[in-house]
Amino acid sequence: MSFPSTLTEAMSPTAEPKGDLWAKLSEVDRSMKVLGVFFIVCGLLWLMLGTVFALVASIKFHNVDFLGDSEFWTWGRVRSAHLNAMIYGWAFNASFAVAPWIMARLCRTRVRFTNIFLFGGIFWNIGVAIGVYGILAGHKVGVEWLEFPAYVTPIIAIAFAFIGVWVILLFRWRQTGHVYVSQWYFLAAFFWLPWLYAMAQIMIVFEPARGVVQALTNWWFAHNVLGLWLTPIAVGAAYYLIPKVLGRPIYSYYLSVIGFWALALFYNWAGVHHLIGGPVPAWVISAGTVASVMMVIPVIVVAINHHMTVVGLHREGWASPTIRFVVFGAINYTAVSLLGSAMALRSVNEITHFTHFTVGHAHHGVYSFFTMIMFGGIYYMLPRLLKREWPSAMLISVHWWTTAVGVTLMVVVLSIGGFVQGMQLNAIDPETETAAFEFMEVMRNMIPYTVMRSMTGVLITIGHVAFFINIVWMLLQRAAKGSDSKPTLLTPGA
Amino acid sequence: MEFGGYIILGAVFAGLLFLGAAAVLWWAYRDGQFSDLETGSRTIFDDEEEPEGEQTDFFPKQNPEKPDEAPRRGE
Numbered sequence: 001m002s003f004p005s006t007l008t009e010a011m012s013p014t015a016e017p018k019g020d021l022w023a024k025l026s027e028v029d030r031s032m033k034v035l036g037v038f039f040i041v042c043g044l045l046w047l048m049l050g051t052v053f054a055l056v057a058s059i060k061f062h063n064v065d066f067l068g069d070s071e072f073w074t075w076g077r078v079r080s081a082h083l084n085a086m087i088y089g090w091a092f093n094a095s096f097a098v099a100p101w102i103m104a105r106l107c108r109t110r111v112r113f114t115n116i117f118l119f120g121g122i123f124w125n126i127g128v129a130i131g132v133y134g135i136l137a138g139h140k141v142g143v144e145w146l147e148f149p150a151y152v153t154p155i156i157a158i159a160f161a162f163i164g165v166w167v168i169l170l171f172r173w174r175q176t177g178h179v180y181v182s183q184w185y186f187l188a189a190f191f192w193l194p195w196l197y198a199m200a201q202i203m204i205v206f207e208p209a210r211g212v213v214q215a216l217t218n219w220w221f222a223h224n225v226l227g228l229w230l231t232p233i234a235v236g237a238a239y240y241l242i243p244k245v246l247g248r249p250i251y252s253y254y255l256s257v258i259g260f261w262a263l264a265l266f267y268n269w270a271g272v273h274h275l276i277g278g279p280v281p282a283w284v285i286s287a288g289t290v291a292s293v294m295m296v297i298p299v300i301v302v303a304i305n306h307h308m309t310v311v312g313l314h315r316e317g318w319a320s321p322t323i324r325f326v327v328f329g330a331i332n333y334t335a336v337s338l339l340g341s342a343m344a345l346r347s348v349n350e351i352t353h354f355t356h357f358t359v360g361h362a363h364h365g366v367y368s369f370f371t372m373i374m375f376g377g378i379y380y381m382l383p384r385l386l387k388r389e390w391p392s393a394m395l396i397s398v399h400w401w402t403t404a405v406g407v408t409l410m411v412v413v414l415s416i417g418g419f420v421q422g423m424q425l426n427a428i429d430p431e432t433e434t435a436a437f438e439f440m441e442v443m444r445n446m447i448p449y450t451v452m453r454s455m456t457g458v459l460i461t462i463g464h465v466a467f468f469i470n471i472v473w474m475l476l477q478r479a480a481k482g483s484d485s486k487p488t489l490l491t492p493g494a
Numbered sequence: 495m496e497f498g499g500y501i502i503l504g505a506v507f508a509g510l511l512f513l514g515a516a517a518v519l520w521w522a523y524r525d526g527q528f529s530d531l532e533t534g535s536r537t538i539f540d541d542e543e544e545p546e547g548e549q550t551d552f553f554p555k556q557n558p559e560k561p562d563e564a565p566r567r568g569e
């Protein structure tokens with residue numbers, strides 16, 4: 001087969017083992033360098049900005065007047081700015097860095113037409129920047145996870161389409177016969193989310209559904225971002241990184257394949273459990289509850305696999321920053337999913353819904369699971385792209401301890417606080433048969449917990465700063481002479 | 495649109511999603527993707543650069559295999 005030079009030619013499948021595009025891993029890394037560094041830097045900047053918003057939003061829970069005289073910094077805006085900066089800024093950019101890089105390595109192909117991806121990425125970040133500004137300026141749409149004002153969402157949707165198309169092209173260029181389980185996960189994610197996003201935008205903003213359907217669309221979308229984007233990206237990355245770092249294949253590859261297909265077939269149905277207690281027909285909720293409980297199957301598979309792959313290699317794993325972060329994330333995937341399935345039960349949800357418990361669960365998912373795996377992925381990826389070592393082991397340690405301890409404490413504090421909050425909100429005074437606590441009383445009772453949340457936030461912030469310094473330091477280090485021609489770092493003879 | 499209309503639309507969309515996934519699953523099966531998982535699980539390794547059985551990530555300068563080389567790694 002001749003080397004395709006135009007885009008149309010390049011779209012025809014080349015899935016033949018070791019064809020003309022076949023590349024050494026170090027060559028794959030080199031071809032991904034610009035893209036990888038671009039998305040890591042963008043993600044990092046959003047992470048830092050999102051952290052500032054997070055601290056402000058958190059402090060306002062116990063110091064209500066903090067920054068209260070500027071409309072830009074009112075709680076309703078900062079909170080949404082935090083969510084959107086973290087999800088569309090940090091989480092998506094980190095995914096765009098880590099997942100396509102792993103995909104390219106598994107496809108063993110030199111990537112081409114990277115401008116499509118870069119173009120999508122630049123517009124994605126412009127879109128998110130305008131969107132976050134729009135939220136702070138008071139233009140937000142009052143639908144959680146879709147707060148970006150309507151004037152930027154088309155940019156984001158189109159940027160996303162470019163990115164999705166490029167990743168699927170990348171898959172078509174593969175030079176390997178077997179499709180590894182991580183590739184399945186990434187394909188599913190990049191193929192589905194642009195559709196879901198466009199659909200949700202149309203149904204919420206451009207041709208708005210009203211009432212119950214709007215709420216259903218909202219949570220169907222928000223949950224699919226978790227289930228069909230963040231989860232497959234992070235689980236796919238873990239299925240690559242853990243065996244890769246340890247040099248030991250996945251314990252049961254067979255189970256991992258089953259786990260993928262279970263997720264692909266069921267997850268889409270689980271989103272409506274966010275509406276328990278809402279004005280929705282009971283059967284819709286019941287269907288969502290069944291699907292939510294079904295999700296236990298792939299979760300257990302992932303748990304067995306990651307645990308058994310690491311077993312006996314704990315000391316080796318501890319010596320690797322990547323393994324520390326990724327295994328922490330994988331353990332929390334299991335924990336957050338099992339807890340989530342329990343939270344879908346009506347009797348539990350009656351207490352936890354509309355409390356800090358949910359926010360604890362959200363951070364357990366997007367932080368302890370997803371974000372930690374992305375940190376691990378970046379620790380593995382950046383030295384290979386830049387052919388340079390991380391400048392400081394100490395900063396990595398600081399990052400690890402502050403974030404692992406910080407987020408765990410945060411989740412514990414919010415869960416206990418949320419449970420107490422839920423009990424107090426539901427409590428009935430037996431004599432008068434009315435609510436036992438006034439709403440404001442419950443709010444005030446939560447102050448110790450929200451203060452503790454802010455403290456854990458400061459701890460996590462220290463970790464983010466350490467991460468930031470390490471990356472900037474690494475980027476600024478001049479490449480050692482001649483390093484460009486060297487193969488992948490850490491290989492014999494490198 | 496009425497609520498019932500949306501439910502039908504949603505059901506169609508969810509059905510397409512399910513069928514799409516099922517079709518891909520069928521393709522994968524026909525393609526022999528599941529016939530040799532033992533080898534498949536090892537496609538992440540590479541004899542030349544990152545072979546099976548060798549750990550590939552350490553804290554900087556702490557690779558026990560190459561204690562003296564480590565500080566210069568990547569140079």
Ligand code: HEM
Pocket residue numbers: 051054055057058079082083086087090091144356358359362363366367371453454456457458460461
């Ligand atoms: C410095 C660490 C962080 C702190 C202190 C923090 C704090 C907060 C606060 C105060 C809220 C609003 C809670 C409420 O409405 O009651 C929130 C919500 C949220 N944050 Fe964070 N956050 C942090 C990191 C992150 C990261 C890294 C992500 C994503 C990758 C994230 C994702 C979210 C999400 C999705 C919500 C919405 C939760 C919900 O609606 O249930 N946060 N966070």
